[in-house]
Amino acid sequence: MDLQSFGQSMAHVDLGAGDVEIRPAPDEWVRKFIGARGLGVRYVLEAGPDVEALSPENLLCFVNGPLTGSETSMSGRWACVTKSPLTGTVTDSHQGGWAGARLRWAGLDGIIVSGRADSPVYLFVEDGKIELRDASEVWGKGIHETVAFFQKRYGKKNLSVNAIGPAGETLCRFAAWLNEDDRAFGRGGTAAVGGSKNLKAIVIRAGTQKSRDVDADAWKKVRRQALDRIRDEKNITSPKKGGLSVYGTNVLMNVTNSIGALGTRNSQLTSFGERAEAISGEYVEQNILVGDPTCHACPVACKKEVEIKQGPWKGLHMESVEYEPAWALGANCDNDDIASVAKMIDQCNDLGMDPIELGNALSMYMEASEKGWVEGNGLAWGDTLAMIAMTDAIARREGEGDLLAEGPARAAEQLGHPEIAMACKGQAVPAYDPRGLKGMGLGYATSNRGACHLRAYVAAAELGVIDVEVDPLEWQGKGELVKVFQDLHAFSDSLDLCKFSAFAEGADEYAAQYAVARGEPFTADDVMLAGERIYNLERYYNNLAGFGEGSDTLPARFTREASTQAGSKGHVSELDQMLGEYYSVRGWKDAVVPEDKLRQLEIP
Amino acid sequence: MRVNFYATLRTAVGQKTVELSLPDGSSAQALAHEIARRWPALADRVVDAEGGISRRVHFMLGGRNIRWLPEGAATKLAATDVIDVFPPTAGG
Ligand code: SF4
Numbered sequence: 116m117d118l119q120s121f122g123q124s125m126a127h128v129d130l131g132a133g134d135v136e137i138r139p140a141p142d143e144w145v146r147k148f149i150g151a152r153g154l155g156v157r158y159v160l161e162a163g164p165d166v167e168a169l170s171p172e173n174l175l176c177f178v179n180g181p182l183t184g185s186e187t188s189m190s191g192r193w194a195c196v197t198k199s200p201l202t203g204t205v206t207d208s209h210q211g212g213w214a215g216a217r218l219r220w221a222g223l224d225g226i227i228v229s230g231r232a233d234s235p236v237y238l239f240v241e242d243g244k245i246e247l248r249d250a251s252e253v254w255g256k257g258i259h260e261t262v263a264f265f266q267k268r269y270g271k272k273n274l275s276v277n278a279i280g281p282a283g284e285t286l287c288r289f290a291a292w293l294n295e296d297d298r299a300f301g302r303g304g305t306a307a308v309g310g311s312k313n314l315k316a317i318v319i320r321a322g323t324q325k326s327r328d329v330d331a332d333a334w335k336k337v338r339r340q341a342l343d344r345i346r347d348e349k350n351i352t353s354p355k356k357g358g359l360s361v362y363g364t365n366v367l368m369n370v371t372n373s374i375g376a377l378g379t380r381n382s383q384l385t386s387f388g389e390r391a392e393a394i395s396g397e398y399v400e401q402n403i404l405v406g407d408p409t410c411h412a413c414p415v416a417c418k419k420e421v422e423i424k425q426g427p428w429k430g431l432h433m434e435s436v437e438y439e440p441a442w443a444l445g446a447n448c449d450n451d452d453i454a455s456v457a458k459m460i461d462q463c464n465d466l467g468m469d470p471i472e473l474g475n476a477l478s479m480y481m482e483a484s485e486k487g488w489v490e491g492n493g494l495a496w497g498d499t500l501a502m503i504a505m506t507d508a509i510a511r512r513e514g515e516g517d518l519l520a521e522g523p524a525r526a527a528e529q530l531g532h533p534e535i536a537m538a539c540k541g542q543a544v545p546a547y548d549p550r551g552l553k554g555m556g557l558g559y560a561t562s563n564r565g566a567c568h569l570r571a572y573v574a575a576a577e578l579g580v581i582d583v584e585v586d587p588l589e590w591q592g593k594g595e596l597v598k599v600f601q602d603l604h605a606f607s608d609s610l611d612l613c614k615f616s617a618f619a620e621g622a623d624e625y626a627a628q629y630a631v632a633r634g635e636p637f638t639a640d641d642v643m644l645a646g647e648r649i650y651n652l653e654r655y656y657n658n659l660a661g662f663g664e665g666s667d668t669l670p671a672r673f674t675r676e677a678s679t680q681a682g683s684k685g686h687v688s689e690l691d692q693m694l695g696e697y698y699s700v701r702g703w704k705d706a707v708v709p710e711d712k713l714r715q716l717e718i719p
Numbered sequence: 720m721r722v723n724f725y726a727t728l729r730t731a732v733g734q735k736t737v738e739l740s741l742p743d744g745s746s747a748q749a750l751a752h753e754i755a756r757r758w759p760a761l762a763d764r765v766v767d768a769e770g771g772i773s774r775r776v777h778f779m780l781g782g783r784n785i786r787w788l789p790e791g792a793a794t795k796l797a798a799t800d801v802i803d804v805f806p807p808t809a810g811g
Contacts, residue, residue, distance in 0.1 A: 351808065356727070359810055397725065437810075438810045682782020684782075
């Protein structure tokens, strides 16, 4: 594969007309917006910010970054970018595994999908070609069965199947794409956009390719420098030694619980107490762990494969028990049964849903049920069998599931109680309570895709895992910190490297690798400028789509109801103060990017 | 005092919870040294080259990292205190 020609082979697929054309992305776009997330947002803007998310006119963009599929560590990622049916903002989500790498090895840098097919189709990609094929045999099937179907048809070797499940087909607003059975474009409902287009899957067949057109010595050197950082025993990424590698992301459960930052019972509480241990990474590692899968070119292997050995889900073999779903479907729903959590994650993997949004939908409904605000049977806290049945009903939009398939924000609104939806810009919050980790709360409020922990992972500083270390309960200084993290991550999401690279690497390592891959100078300052440009491009899109002043908010529960648990006791989120600081360092007028900032950053 | 170990520290200690008998009013730094003495394999993870608490360990008292308490490593511990001890921990 040729690294330096990244962006030359973008496949444009018009599902309505049945046309496919491969042409380059404009050079200027690649220069300014890099790839993956940044380039994808630039494409999505072409459909206009007023486009209806589930209309044929919306663009569904699958975009690699300039490093995707290369030999550099953690480079197995690609982005799905579109207008979100959940939030109405532009959204992007990233998958690990091998699908993005295989797309690159098959000779494509991205796929821009428009229109709507008359009947279900899938895209088949091989040897630089892309074809529309009939998917009627797998429409209605779960993702596991869909993957097995294509593996039977094309063989398992070198094959990636990226598919939607029943939730995408029924236009559940938080439907997710999954490749290789369990790696998700999880957030923002991108699979509902696939469903609205009658697009069931993208099937890619390609063997490993090496980078040909780089300075081999320089390439080896910069990759080695990054790898040394990842392997350093001081870093949590250190293979088989660091916490992320040994326990996976769920190594977090006990620490956020300990400091009063683990939302519990729909964030009415900030700690799950002694019960957190039963859904923690330590518990999983001791009791049900059977494997540590990885992604393309990653020595960290943070994925955690488990087998349930007893109870109703005995024999379930799945990956991966991550922190986010273990929180969303566990503590957040007052559930300490890890087997049921694994079962529901596997349901999400098969039905094609975002487990963070699902967990928040269930917990919101549990609170509404407890308060007598629902008309149906409702849901009781921690009733795992009912949660599992409801998960299925949501994906198929049956009974009360039809309401919850709209996502917790819309569903709570329909119940007449929007205040019990823990969401920002319509997307539900992840597993860091803003009362115990102040910077994370600011990150949720100012995220361009709705509440998200991965736009600004300041928890790395608030939990003391990187050189910059800050008090999680201090609000001052968080405005600048959040901006820096947002810009840095916007760049790594555009390269596209795994977010966890930021636990070991920084702007210097990103710049060095990008410079050699592109064959042109690129500095750490250039990294931060490109990241800032991409972040502002997204904000510009959202401003045009109707998100104006006052749109960066948190649920009142976080700003008005003080925590009652140890660690964060007595604390609320000082969002207004943090926003003042943040807008000042961003150079924005409230939540809006002013004209002079757009000009300065060459947007669009 | 009761000390709970997490993640890779728990593996090294061999159990989650250990009762350590330090004099009432001992500092958090003294606790770090006691852990280093009891489990030498952990010594360079809990105590730094200057004898202070290493940056590679987090002692939580009442849910607060002692690093952010007014007296930091000199924070006095009571015999009845429960301390959670974590290695650097994050994910996503
Ligand atoms: S750290 Fe985990 S998610 Fe990231 S590339 Fe490696 S295995 Fe995949």
